[in-house]
Amino acid sequence: MNLAKRVSALAPSTTLEITAKAKALKDAGFDVIGLGAGEPDFNTPQHIIEASIQAMNEGHTKYTPTGGLPGLKNAIIKKLKQDQDLTYNPNEIIVCSGAKHALYTLFQVILDEGDEVIIPTPYWVSYPEQVKLAGGTPIYIEGFEKNEFKITPEQIEGVITERTKAIIINSPSNPTGMIYSKEELKALGDVCLQKNILIVSDEIYEKLTYGEYKHYSIAELSTELKEKTIVINGVSKSHSMTGWRIGYAAGNKDIISAMTNLASHSTSNPTSIAQYGTIAAYEGTQEPVEVMRKAFEERLNIIYKKLIELPGFSCIKPQGAFYLFPNAKQAALQAGYNTVDDLVTALLEEEKVAIIPGSGFGAPDYVRLSYATSLDSLEKAIERINQFMIRKSE
Incomplete structure (x- = not known):
């Protein structure tokens, strides 16, 4: 069956696509660190959950x-x-x-x-x-x-x-x-x-x-x-x-x-x-919002310093959101790849680190890393990328 023209040329969401690949590897038993999806790693604040339960119980x-x-x-x-x-x-x-x-x-x-x-x-x-x-x-x-x-x-x-x-x-x-x-x-x-x-x-x-x-x-x-x-x-x-x-x-x-x-x-x-x-x-209370914001800021301040020390990576320090967007063109070349997309694929396959290629955002020389995950996972991911770059550059 022929699909409508308006959807035939539709590009899939790069972020969701990488996240799905990472999940498949994780389900297969691999230790995958996912820095792809753009969502906080905190649960919804409890007072919101309780209000929703109350609404259900009241028939809403x-x-x-x-x-x-x-x-x-x-x-x-x-x-x-x-x-x-x-x-x-x-x-x-x-x-x-x-x-x-x-x-x-x-x-x-x-x-x-x-x-x-x-x-x-x-x-x-x-x-x-x-x-x-x-x-x-x-x-x-x-x-x-x-x-x-x-x-x-x-x-x-x-x-x-x-x-x-x-x-x-x-x-x-x-x-x-x-x-x-x-x-x-x-x-x-x-x-x-x-x-x-x-x-x-x-x-x-x-x-x-x-x-x-x-x-x-x-x-x-x-x-x-x-x-x-x-x-x-x-x-x-x-x-x-x-x-x-x-x-x-x-x-x-x-x-x-x-x-x-x-x-x-x-x-x-x-x-x-x-x-x-x-x-x-x-x-309700906005305290959980500030708790999350402070946690993201703390992670940013720690992980940014480690990221800019990676071979071939350069990055402007973000001012908001929860993403780092480094230029990885030099990193790709140093590792022996023609494109940043190839570098991203190799990092997922060889190091089990999932990041998003900048090509999906109209910036093919860059990659996006989400720091909306634990500091421990972030530090492990940076170390894996570092070891990958050292190994590939030898």
């Missing part, structure tokens, strides 16, 4: 409104007001089955065939595929390492056409961990306002910032920018709720209404129980 296991429970929308509104001083009404919020689903639904309702979306590289693997599935065309701008992988207003101006519909800003970034400053966001936003471009602001890692670095939403910088921005967020990373699949979009009520209409014919509603858990996540 039925359909909910497509766009989310009113109580959850109100919790999100309070969160956005408290954290970014952003004011939204319930009709400007949609709750989705994860932030990924929020992005997918957004692109489906804003893009027509041939519409262009500006995507900075390195990018999260699903951005281009979601744009293409909606009939759009990804337009890539390279975020250069010398500029901390961040793009400039001049780069945006250089690719804008009459078909440019939107731009994606992801800060803190997956995969680089870089964070745009308030001034940098304002400069990008000014171009978008001048050219009437919708801003898609993916803020899923907002709670994971380190040192003196702080997250800013581009929507909070002015009323005009708020009106041109769709904020994407969720509880997967902040509250270690990846499997609960709750994310949301906040922005223009007409766009949110269209997203809600589309969701009514696809998901019906996000899982009721997970929604009650998310209410508890936002309205």
Whole structure:
């Protein structure tokens, strides 16, 4: 049977693909250290679990409104007001089955065939595929390492056409961990306002910032920018709720209404129980969020020093999220491989260390390592990579 053209050229998620290979090796009895998947290694905080159990016991296991429970929308509104001083009404919020689903639904309702979306590289693997599935065309701008992988207003101006519909800003970034400053966001936003471009602001890692670095939403910088921005967020990373699949979009009520209409014919509603858990996540104690953040920062500070000592690897220290994104081109060459992808494959097969090739993020000279795992595992992984490089370089 012939598949639809829109899915025939669809690239699989690189992160999930590597994670699946690592799991298969682990199931076969190998001692695999997985640094691939982007999820916290902490369990969901207990008060969230208990609130969800209570919701089930109280019979809250039925359909909910497509766009989310009113109580959850109100919790999100309070969160956005408290954290970014952003004011939204319930009709400007949609709750989705994860932030990924929020992005997918957004692109489906804003893009027509041939519409262009500006995507900075390195990018999260699903951005281009979601744009293409909606009939759009990804337009890539390279975020250069010398500029901390961040793009400039001049780069945006250089690719804008009459078909440019939107731009994606992801800060803190997956995969680089870089964070745009308030001034940098304002400069990008000014171009978008001048050219009437919708801003898609993916803020899923907002709670994971380190040192003196702080997250800013581009929507909070002015009323005009708020009106041109769709904020994407969720509880997967902040509250270690990846499997609960709750994310949301906040922005223009007409766009949110269209997203809600589309969701009514696809998901019906996000899982009721997970929604009650998310209410508890936002309205309950935030102490577990800070505990996780501190743990990630501690790991980063320790493992970063070890990583940059590896033969052939160089890396800018991340400012947020929980990824390291080193340049491994020289490492690949020193180990006798033509590409970084080949190096990644060899590390998995020979050393049982799973990392993600940068090619999946539009940056083939790099690799992504997640430090959302135990410090012991991280140190073992670095030592295995070091021994591999020493052996291959002899």
